[in-house]
Amino acid sequence: MPDGRMENHSVLEADRISKSFGAIPVLFSVNMQIRSGEVHALIGENGAGKSTLMKILSGFHNPTSGSIRFQGAEISLPANGEAEEMGIVLIHQELNLAEQMTVEENVFLGREISRNGILKRDEMRQTVQRYLDEVGLNIAPTARISDLSIAEKQMVEIVKAISRDACVLIMDEPTAVLTQAETELFFRQVRRLKATGVAIVFVSHKLSEVKEIADRITILRDGQWIATKPAAALTPDAMAQMMVGRELSDLYPPLKEADVDADRVLRVKNLCCDGVRDVSFDLRKGEVLGFSGLIGAGRTAVFEAICGLTHIESGQILVDGKETRFASVAAARDAGIAYLTKDRKAKGLLLSKQMRLNLTLLSLPKFIRRLGIVVAAEEAALERAIRRFDIRALDHKTKVGDLSGGNQQKLLLAKVMESEPRIVIIDEPTRGIDVGTKQQIYHFIAALAAEGVSVVVISSEMPEIIGISHRVVVMREGQIMGVLTGDDINENEIVRYAAGLKQEATI
Amino acid sequence: MTAAATNSGKKGQQMRFDIKTAGPAIALILLCIIGYLLNPAFLSEGNLANLLTRSAFIGIIAIGATFVITAGGIDLSVGSMAAAIAGVMIIIMNSAVETFGGGVTTVLIGAGSSILLGLGAGWVNGILTTKGKIEAFIVTLGTMGIYRSLVTYFADGGTLSLDFAVRGTYRPIYYDSFIGLPIPVWVFAVVSVLGWLLLNRTAFGRYCTAIGSNEAVAVYSAIKVDRIKTMTYVIQGLCVSLATIIYVPRLGSASASTGVMWELEAIAAVIIGGTVLKGGYGRVGGTILGALILTTIGNILNFTDIISNYLNGTMQGLIIIIAVWLQRGDWGSARRKKT
Numbered sequence: 001m002p003d004g005r006m007e008n009h010s011v012l013e014a015d016r017i018s019k020s021f022g023a024i025p026v027l028f029s030v031n032m033q034i035r036s037g038e039v040h041a042l043i044g045e046n047g048a049g050k051s052t053l054m055k056i057l058s059g060f061h062n063p064t065s066g067s068i069r070f071q072g073a074e075i076s077l078p079a080n081g082e083a084e085e086m087g088i089v090l091i092h093q094e095l096n097l098a099e100q101m102t103v104e105e106n107v108f109l110g111r112e113i114s115r116n117g118i119l120k121r122d123e124m125r126q127t128v129q130r131y132l133d134e135v136g137l138n139i140a141p142t143a144r145i146s147d148l149s150i151a152e153k154q155m156v157e158i159v160k161a162i163s164r165d166a167c168v169l170i171m172d173e174p175t176a177v178l179t180q181a182e183t184e185l186f187f188r189q190v191r192r193l194k195a196t197g198v199a200i201v202f203v204s205h206k207l208s209e210v211k212e213i214a215d216r217i218t219i220l221r222d223g224q225w226i227a228t229k230p231a232a233a234l235t236p237d238a239m240a241q242m243m244v245g246r247e248l249s250d251l252y253p254p255l256k257e258a259d260v261d262a263d264r265v266l267r268v269k270n271l272c273c274d275g276v277r278d279v280s281f282d283l284r285k286g287e288v289l290g291f292s293g294l295i296g297a298g299r300t301a302v303f304e305a306i307c308g309l310t311h312i313e314s315g316q317i318l319v320d321g322k323e324t325r326f327a328s329v330a331a332a333r334d335a336g337i338a339y340l341t342k343d344r345k346a347k348g349l350l351l352s353k354q355m356r357l358n359l360t361l362l363s364l365p366k367f368i369r370r371l372g373i374v375v376a377a378e379e380a381a382l383e384r385a386i387r388r389f390d391i392r393a394l395d396h397k398t399k400v401g402d403l404s405g406g407n408q409q410k411l412l413l414a415k416v417m418e419s420e421p422r423i424v425i426i427d428e429p430t431r432g433i434d435v436g437t438k439q440q441i442y443h444f445i446a447a448l449a450a451e452g453v454s455v456v457v458i459s460s461e462m463p464e465i466i467g468i469s470h471r472v473v474v475m476r477e478g479q480i481m482g483v484l485t486g487d488d489i490n491e492n493e494i495v496r497y498a499a500g501l502k503q504e505a506t507i
Numbered sequence: 508m509t510a511a512a513t514n515s516g517k518k519g520q521q522m523r524f525d526i527k528t529a530g531p532a533i534a535l536i537l538l539c540i541i542g543y544l545l546n547p548a549f550l551s552e553g554n555l556a557n558l559l560t561r562s563a564f565i566g567i568i569a570i571g572a573t574f575v576i577t578a579g580g581i582d583l584s585v586g587s588m589a590a591a592i593a594g595v596m597i598i599i600m601n602s603a604v605e606t607f608g609g610g611v612t613t614v615l616i617g618a619g620s621s622i623l624l625g626l627g628a629g630w631v632n633g634i635l636t637t638k639g640k641i642e643a644f645i646v647t648l649g650t651m652g653i654y655r656s657l658v659t660y661f662a663d664g665g666t667l668s669l670d671f672a673v674r675g676t677y678r679p680i681y682y683d684s685f686i687g688l689p690i691p692v693w694v695f696a697v698v699s700v701l702g703w704l705l706l707n708r709t710a711f712g713r714y715c716t717a718i719g720s721n722e723a724v725a726v727y728s729a730i731k732v733d734r735i736k737t738m739t740y741v742i743q744g745l746c747v748s749l750a751t752i753i754y755v756p757r758l759g760s761a762s763a764s765t766g767v768m769w770e771l772e773a774i775a776a777v778i779i780g781g782t783v784l785k786g787g788y789g790r791v792g793g794t795i796l797g798a799l800i801l802t803t804i805g806n807i808l809n810f811t812d813i814i815s816n817y818l819n820g821t822m823q824g825l826i827i828i829i830a831v832w833l834q835r836g837d838w839g840s841a842r843r844k845k846t
Contacts, residue, residue: 309726329729339727347723352787353716361717361728364710372708415728
């Protein structure tokens with residue numbers, strides 16, 4: 001593309017795009033111009049609408065209103081990734097490669113070169129080799145995808161895109177799972193690609209990286225376009241400030257003052273496990289302790305290790321001052337510690353079963369008399385749970401999979417509380433549920449804490465963490481970056497820690 | 508929630524539920540009617556007792572298989588396991604005759620060793636799938652081959668025969684009756700009741716269902732998944748050993764052809780009974796009916812000349828395919844759309 005560096009030439013342009021899912025609006029009249037030969041970063045908090053915008057730009061969603069211009073002409077993009085034919089390629093965060101096939105087979109998947117039904121392997125191999133050389137990737141076309149590192153897989157995705165003559169490459173958090181060294185390699189290749197005139201859009205939560213690689217930055221907040229600015233004009237701190245800045249509503253219940261002298265019911269010292277390095281913190285009786293950080297920062301891993309779900313490499317866990325290490329979830333449950341998973345559909349509930357069976361599964365030993373399950377006691381527990389958590393279902397026989405997300409979440413909460421824990425870890429308490437249910441769950445968490453239960457809330461939604469926590473621990477890349485209390489609990493501080501701009505010297 | 512809404516919800520669900528649970532029972536009744544029409548002697552007391560006795564082997568093994576399959580596993584080794592246990596049991600009893608004679612002691616030693624072997628073999632299958640993290644299909648395919656070749660080796664390619672000194676003592680276990688029913692039928696009945704209680708009334712049964720429907724949820728719900736899954740294979744082994752104990756006196760021998768295809772018949776009985784092959788939903792009652800259906804087909808073919816007895820496998824195969832087709836989740840709704 002000889003005219004790749006023309007300043008005002010937008011290859012792809014979103015003009016006053018709005019999008020609603022059902023009755024819920026997620027984008028409000030957003031503009032974005034993508035130019036050839038630029039790296040355009042898209043930043044914003046979780047739920048700001050970045051993914052939706054990317055999917056609209058690549059044809060996976062249709063905008064509710066507004067228009068898209070491609071190479072100057074207004075068009076409507078074909079659905080289901082067919083926009084790839086036009087050169088607009090979206091690379092998902094979960095890579096889309098056939099693990100057991102080779103690089104060459106993946107690149108040509110679905111459009112193999114053949115003659116009379118026989119594949120022309122040599123020709124395809126040479127083509128792939130040429131592309132690999134082009135991006136400077138040192139792997140063989142015959143290498144199996146499952147043998148590659150994540151960074152290499154990412155590059156294979158990019159090669160796949162180039163082989164389709166991509167002129168716009170949209171990437172969803174490509175660096176989220178890369179190490180420092182891999183990120184550098186990745187950026188080198190992105191710069192090379194940019195020099196050939198390809199427009200690159202990428203989403204990242206790592207603001208220092210955005211500063212390093214991007215030419216221009218578009219910031220979204222709550223589905224609204226905030227600004228598009230040259231990267232040179234923004235510091236990471238300024239970006240963070242533009243990303244946040246929203247008033248907290250009375251969605252959150254008033255928090256009871258934290259008792260700083262309360263017993264420390266859980267102490268973790270120098271915990272190391274897969275994806276977690278040297279994590280230490282305390283949890284007091286009746287406290288709500290928030291865990292904030294980016295997705296993949298290791299928050300879930302910490303608590304899965306503590307609850308006996310995964311292996312602990314080293315470190316100390318003290319419950320009520322006594323050193324413990326739970327060999328199983330059952331042992332953790334018996335000690336009064338329960339973990340509520342963030343993945344309620346895959347790990348939390350049996351979707352094909354009824355509510356009663358799900359409710360009592362974690363605490364089933366409680367319902368056993370002389371080797372048998374007492375169904376009447378289970379039914380009574382279900383009645384209680386439905387009242388206490390306001391679970392709305394057609395009747396008791398309804399399959400859990402047919403309940404709404406909010407009711408499923410309440411049932412999962414009921415299931416965990418049925419084991420009567422003294423310490424409860426709630427991972428993403430309000431993922432994918434409506435505001436009304438969110439408020440109920442926040443009030444429930446506050447009430448639990450007031451009763452003396454210690455609650456850990458892991459959440460990627462910052463207002464939530466700020467609204468309900470007494471203290472907030474911020475993690476990044478498996479480590480604790482800082483612990484915030486009182487007035488320090490605000491979005492600016494959390495973003496600075498989470499993005500790695502600030503770290504407490506000692507904790 | 509209004510009363511009307513509650514009622515309509517329940518009604519719809521019960522309708523679907525009924526078709527699925529009653530299916531095997533209806534099929535069995537139809538088979539009996541067909542059998543009677545073809546030959547009234549089908550419903551004679553002697554034939555019914557014979558039919559029940561013959562279904563006891565597959566039935567007992569299939570009840571064990573119900574647990575394995577409900578918990579998301581599969582055990583292909585049961586037929587070979589039965590043959591190997593029968594072989595070893597005969598060897599042990601034959602050598603015990605020298606010291607203990609042909610009395611009850613020898614039979615008890617044989618039965619005891621059978622149970623230990625069954626528990627052990629099941630445990631091996633369980634440990635290899637859970638701790639060894641090898642797929643159940645592969646593990647039991649492997650042990651199936653091993654047990655089959657072991658019995659051939661023990662019999663030196665021929666037949667292992669039970670010492671005639673014990674046969675007299677042991678024979679009644681298969682051939683005698685107690686309160687009008689053959690002893691194998693009693694064993695089948697007791698195993699059925701215990702199996703039903705275990706699956707439907709205990710935490711163990713609940714855990715099997717949970718593991719089969721979603722193992723990750725089970726792990727997060729404090730269920731010791733590995734232990735429960737191993738237990739299902741141990742129960743399967745125990746069932747195989749019980750079936751072997753009542754099978755051995757029937758012929759008094761074991762060879763490489765003992766128990767051939769039993770694994771498929773057991774799995775077929777389980778599936779015909781309504782248990783879901785990929786796990787998460789199991790029915791002991793259905794399994795019993797499934798075993799009875801399979802035996803009844805063979806029995807009817809023996810009784811008539813319309814279809815050759817050699818086509819027994821064809822009929823069983825058809826029944827399995829039809830049963831699963833009827834149990835498919837969308838059958839009810841597809842049917843409703845048409846009418």
